[in-house]
Amino acid sequence: DAGVTQSPTHLIKTRGQQVTLRCSPKSGHDTVSWYQQALGQGPQFIFQYYEEEERQRGNFPDRFSGHQFPNYSSELNVNALLLGDSALYLCASSTTEDYGYTFGSGTRLTVV
Amino acid sequence: EDQVTQSPEALRLQEGESSSLNCSYTVSGLRGLFWYRQDPGKGPEFLFTLYSAGEEKEKERLKATLTKKESFLHITAPKPEDSATYLCAVQCLISGSARQLTFGSGTQLTVLP
Numbered sequence: 001d002a003g004v005t006q007s008p009t010h011l012i013k014t015r016g017q018q019v020t021l022r023c024s025p026k027s028g029h030d031t032v033s034w035y036q037q038a039l040g041q042g043p044q045f046i047f048q049y050y051e052e053e054e055r056q057r058g059n060f061p062d063r064f065s066g067h068q069f070p071n072y073s074s075e076l077n078v079n080a081l082l083l084g085d086s087a088l089y090l091c092a093s094s095t096t097e098d099y100g101y102t103f104g105s106g107t108r109l110t111v112v
Numbered sequence: 113e114d115q116v117t118q119s120p121e122a123l124r125l126q127e128g129e130s131s132s133l134n135c136s137y138t139v140s141g142l143r144g145l146f147w148y149r150q151d152p153g154k155g156p157e158f159l160f161t162l163y164s165a166g167e168e169k170e171k172e173r174l175k176a177t178l179t180k181k182e183s184f185l186h187i188t189a190p191k192p193e194d195s196a197t198y199l200c201a202v203q204c205l206i207s208g209s210a211r212q213l214t215f216g217s218g219t220q221l222t223v224l225p
Contacts, residue, residue: 040217042216043213043215048212101213103155105154106153108153
């Protein structure tokens with residue numbers, strides 16, 4: 001049973017560019033959340049998608065946007081990249097009945 | 113605003129030397145408190161969920177406990193493979209919430225052979 005799959009694993013981008021990160025949830029899960037984890041910090045909630053809509057957003061600017069597809073997979077898009085966007089981006093999936101989350105291994109984004 | 117504080121930030125133990133990690137939290141109604149283990153460059157791996165004060169859960173050398181203000185992760189006779197960052201997170205009871213997790217900054221545990 002595959003867990004949460006994220007791609008790519010590593011990415012280097014230049015300031016001002018745009019990036020798209022992808023996530024396939026664990027089989028049977030219908031809810032996808034995205035988290036940003038800076039070095040030495042705990043993950044911070046970006047937003048959550050359920051039924052192809054953004055259900056809740058954390059304290060992140062509109063440069064961060066997302067999408068959920070009918071097969072429950074999801075994308076995170078970041079526009080106008082800043083150096084401070086360099087972080088590990090984690091995708092977590094769950095079900096509406098389950099309180100817990102399964103995390104993927106993340107995408108390491110470096111902005112230069 | 114939900115807050116989670118973990119201590120110590122870093123902990124070095126000799127193999128077999130038992131200890132505890134602390135997670136203090138402030139939340140407007142606790143739905144659950146979660147412990148995760150994270151290895152370098154990897155995503156958090158689920159360990160435990162605790163729902164009410166007095167609850168305890170165990171897994172191998174790890175035992176998690178919960179009070180109304182804090183949680184402890186007790187590590188008994190640790191081994192080098194227990195070296196990792198341990199993250200604590202809370203989930204609140206706000207109606208309509210996406211049940212987001214609010215994480216602490218973690219405790220980096222190193223177990224020396």
